[in-house]
């Protein structure tokens with residue numbers, strides 16, 4: 614049963630995640646009524662377990678911004694509505710911040726350290742996808758990309774927005 618559920622989630626995740634990044638939306642407002650409340654948790658449960666309609670755009674289902682739309686987002690919404698947890702989003706449809714290689718939502722010296730460790734073979738690759746570390750979009754992560762990151766933190770131009778192919 615568990616394996617079946619996991620398989621099913623895999624299909625749903627593929628369905629839920631899209632690259633629609635420019636529509637007006639509220640992350641977690643799955644039923645599009647203008648606010649995030651328990652109805653949105655129910656909406657997402659229906660989408661996952663009962664083949665109900667998907668939110669539009671479907672990326673807003675990713676309330677916890679981990680690049681998947683699943684029961685974790687139902688829990689996240691319930692925690693927000695009932696337990697004072699953090700609100701969804703706002704970047705659920707724009708998950709790739711180029712240069713934020715440790716995926717904490719910001720570009721800071723910690724990203725330089727993360728990327729340096731990776732280039733030295735002692736750290737993990739950039740998350741959530743290696744593409745956020747390819748700042749010059751040449752298909753590989755090198756010292757040049759690290760240089761762009763360092764330069765930005767020293768007041769240079771910001772990394773490009775489309776390093777992962779999503780402008």
Ligand SMILES: [Ca+2]
Nearest residue numbers: 642646648653
């Ligand atoms: Ca709603």
Ligand SMILES: [Ca+2]
Nearest residue numbers: 675677679681
């Ligand atoms: Ca999620």
Ligand SMILES: [Ca+2]
Nearest residue numbers: 713717719724
């Ligand atoms: Ca970061």
Ligand SMILES: [Ca+2]
Nearest residue numbers: 747751753758
């Ligand atoms: Ca590169």
